[in-house]
Amino acid sequence: MLEFRDISISDKERITSCLRKSDFMGCEYTFANNMAWKRLADSKISFYKDFYIVRSYDSIENIPYFVFPSGDGNYRELFTELKKYTVSLGVPLRITGVTEKSLNMLKEMFPDSFTYEYDRNGSDYIYRSSDLIGLSGKKYHSKRNHLMHFQSYEYTFSMISEKDFDDCISFCTDDYNKKYQEDNYSSVAEQYAINTYFNYFGELGLKGGIIRTDGKVSAVTIGEQLNSDTFCVHIEKADRNFDGIYTAINNLFAKSAAADFEYINREEDLGIDGLRKAKLSYHPVFLLKKYIINFK
Numbered sequence: 001m002l003e004f005r006d007i008s009i010s011d012k013e014r015i016t017s018c019l020r021k022s023d024f025m026g027c028e029y030t031f032a033n034n035m036a037w038k039r040l041a042d043s044k045i046s047f048y049k050d051f052y053i054v055r056s057y058d059s060i061e062n063i064p065y066f067v068f069p070s071g072d073g074n075y076r077e078l079f080t081e082l083k084k085y086t087v088s089l090g091v092p093l094r095i096t097g098v099t100e101k102s103l104n105m106l107k108e109m110f111p112d113s114f115t116y117e118y119d120r121n122g123s124d125y126i127y128r129s130s131d132l133i134g135l136s137g138k139k140y141h142s143k144r145n146h147l148m149h150f151q152s153y154e155y156t157f158s159m160i161s162e163k164d165f166d167d168c169i170s171f172c173t174d175d176y177n178k179k180y181q182e183d184n185y186s187s188v189a190e191q192y193a194i195n196t197y198f199n200y201f202g203e204l205g206l207k208g209g210i211i212r213t214d215g216k217v218s219a220v221t222i223g224e225q226l227n228s229d230t231f232c233v234h235i236e237k238a239d240r241n242f243d244g245i246y247t248a249i250n251n252l253f254a255k256s257a258a259a260d261f262e263y264i265n266r267e268e269d270l271g272i273d274g275l276r277k278a279k280l281s282y283h284p285v286f287l288l289k290k291y292i293i294n295f296k
Helices: 009-022 031-036 075-089 100-109 129-134 138-150 162-179 185-199 245-257 273-280
Strands: 044-048 051-057 064-067 094-099 114-118 124-128 155-159 207-213 216-225 230-238 263-265 286-288 290-295
Touching: 009 031, 009 044, 009 051, 031 185, 031 230, 064 075, 075 100, 094 100, 100 290, 124 129, 129 245, 129 263, 138 245, 155 245, 162 185, 162 207, 162 216, 162 230, 185 230, 207 245, 216 245, 230 245
Parallel strands: 064 094, 230 263
Antiparallel strands: 044 051, 051 064, 094 290, 114 290, 124 263, 124 286, 155 207, 207 216, 216 230
């Protein structure tokens, strides 16, 4: 029977090996994200042979769900084990983060054994790195204008180093305190994630960018290599008092961290209207569609 436990920094080598074998493009498939966001949905991990499994909990229905496992081996055998586990709990097997390719594989493997629904809110925005770096053409005219406005400020951009950690954490904490008058669980989980990123920055292989205006931190971003051709941006915080700063941190970080990758994954919009509008305004080359599967 599968057994689940907390993720630890000591799991990095084994988990990263599984992730590399699958080479998935979804933002769920980075060790840093799994470790940093474990509090959001009480995530636990397990292994089955050469597969890596993440189990989380739906806070509304209070049932477990599993990110489509990464690794290598017999998926039919793996899903049989997962079904045994959920049967022991008296709940159906639910899988999230299922791309169209994985969905088609499961349809062939388990015909008429599950239902599925499109998870628009959880689908990732994928951009060409060259688009976010160059901002060329008519469709990026407004973004170039935003950059021009920002360039009127006295600012510096640099990649984050250890000497910047305390300033970055303070900036992100101030951003949280300004937005939330009372505890918001997802925002508290985000603060935990940010602290985890900085506590293990080097060990997690992260890259970050920082903008200072008038000597003070005004924008912070963090990302990492996701798979063989994709860079993923995990966190982006900026002071909106500076016109065009979000465009600036996006563009400068893409130039400095993602120039060697074909794609940039800027994660999902969670169904938040403002976030969806902002992500669409950068003209993704495609949406990485994801599905939620419920076995009968």
